[in-house]
Amino acid sequence: MQQTSSSPGLEQLSEPDLTAKLEPELLPKHVAVIMDGNGRWAELQGLPRIAGHREGINSVREMITLCLELGIQYLTIYAFSQENWNRPMQEISALMGLLEHYLSTERASLIEQRIRFRAIGRLDALPESARHWVRTTEQETAHLDKMHLTVALSYGGRAEIVDAVRGIISDAQSGKIRPDHLNESLVQRYLYTHPLPDPDLLIRTSGETRISNFLLWQLAYTELYFTATPWPDFRRREFLLALIEYQRRERRFGRVLSTVSS
Ligand code: IPE
Ligand code: IPE
Ligand code: MG
Numbered sequence: 723m724q725q726t727s728s729s730p731g732l733e734q735l736s737e738p739d740l741t742a743k744l745e746p747e748l749l750p751k752h753v754a755v756i757m758d759g760n761g762r763w764a765e766l767q768g769l770p771r772i773a774g775h776r777e778g779i780n781s782v783r784e785m786i787t788l789c790l791e792l793g794i795q796y797l798t799i800y801a802f803s804q805e806n807w808n809r810p811m812q813e814i815s816a817l818m819g820l821l822e823h824y825l826s827t828e829r830a831s832l833i834e835q836r837i838r839f840r841a842i843g844r845l846d847a848l849p850e851s852a853r854h855w856v857r858t859t860e861q862e863t864a865h866l867d868k869m870h871l872t873v874a875l876s877y878g879g880r881a882e883i884v885d886a887v888r889g890i891i892s893d894a895q896s897g898k899i900r901p902d903h904l905n906e907s908l909v910q911r912y913l914y915t916h917p918l919p920d921p922d923l924l925i926r927t928s929g930e931t932r933i934s935n936f937l938l939w940q941l942a943y944t945e946l947y948f949t950a951t952p953w954p955d956f957r958r959r960e961f962l963l964a965l966i967e968y969q970r971r972e973r974r975f976g977r978v979l980s981t982v983s984s
Contacts, residue, residue, distance in 0.1 A: 732963060740962040744792070748969045750922035752796035753789070754944070756936055757781070759928025759952030772816040777954035779824055784957050789869060790835060792965075796870045796918055800936050804844065804878035818852050821875070825855035829862060836868035842914035843877030844885075872918060879938030886912035915940055923968045925961075927953045945971050 732740065757778055764774030782799065789797050802817060825839075832839055841856045848856065856875070889912040893899045899908065910916060920940045926932075929950045933941065947964045949956070972979060 732966060737959055737962065740959065740966065743966050744962070745969055746793070749792060749794060749965065750945075750968055751794065752798065752919050752921045752923075753794055754798040754800075754921035754924045754937060754941075755785070756800045756924070756926040756930075756934060757953040757956075758926060758930055758934075760954060762928065763952040763954045771813060772820070774952075774954055775817060775820055779820065781953055781956050785961055786835070786837070786869070786871065788958055788961055790837075794869075796872070796921075798842075798872040798874065798915075798918070798921060798937070800874045800877065800934075802843075802875045802877070803935060804847075804876055804881055805935065807847070807876070818849050822852050822855050825852075825859045829855075829859050832859065832863055832871070833866065836866045837863060838866040838870050839863045840870065840872045840918075841875050842872055842882075843875045844881060845876060847876045870918060872915070874936065877914075877936070879933075879935045882914050883939060885914070909939070913939060920944065922973075923947060923964070925949070925956075925964050927951055927956045943973070943975055945973065 760774030760778045761771040762774070763777065764771050786797065801821070806817075807814065839859045841860065845853060845856060886909055890899065890904070890909070894901050915937070920942070921937065921944045924937075924941055924944045925947045927949055929948070931948045945968055947967055949960065949964070951960050
């Protein structure tokens with residue numbers, strides 16, 4: 723598969739040596755992750771798919787810890803897509819159970835680490851007990867801002883845009899906004915992710931090189947990083963490699979930055 727991860731020499735470096743390669747002023751402010759490959763990771767070991775989802779939670783913990791250590795303020799993770807509702811009932815129930823377990827047990831640690839938790843997506847579709855923990859965790863962490871952890875649940879990028887358009891139409895009809903004031907920053911205010919900044923770096927694990935309906939609007943100028951490593955194996959070293967690769971990119975946003983002769 724196409725792999726956009728770092729050059730071969732880096733693979734041999736120790737974690738402290740990799741960390742030393744990071745330049746604090748070039749770190750992304752917002753990292754988004756499509757956490758893919760849990761099922762295949764488990765199946766390769768003869769385990770049920772849910773074992774992969776469970777192990778994936780340890781990768782989430784490690785990533786949060788490293789973001790805190792490095793001062794990366796925004797982490798947005800894709801945990802369950804709208805399309806994932808088409809999976810077998812048994813897997814959906816197991817995933818919802820894991821979500822509830824994660825939120826109910828991890829709340830205290832999020833608060834202690836001063837992390838604000840948000841969920842984005844069509845949350846009404848979640849079972850009531852999962853919704854309860856999502857709401858509770860959002861409320862209990864609403865005042866925190868050391869880091870922002872956003873979890874996409876029952877999330878679809880197209881649905882998000884449709885919901886934004888619905889909100890805009892409704893506010894235009896009630897006179898709250900004027901149609902001739904419509905511009906990109908107004909649309910942005912109606913997205914689920916408001917007021918988060920757009921991601922600087924998107925990581926997708928497990929070999930797939932697609933977006934799968936994630937943050938369609940917000941990824942307009944995000945750097946994309948694909949790795950064959952399945953999510954349960956994506957730990958600190960892997961994240962450091964992704965960050966080093968990110969730092970090597972030249973973000974042009976359509977402009978001409980380097981002096982290339984034409
Ligand atoms: C990602 O892992 C987690 C979710 C989509 C919930 P997958 O469950 O998609 O694992 P693979 O891609 O089938 O291996
Ligand atoms: C994307 O993974 C969604 C999440 C990681 C939650 P999928 O495994 O559902 O994506 P596809 O089906 O391979 O595109
Ligand atoms: Mg998958």
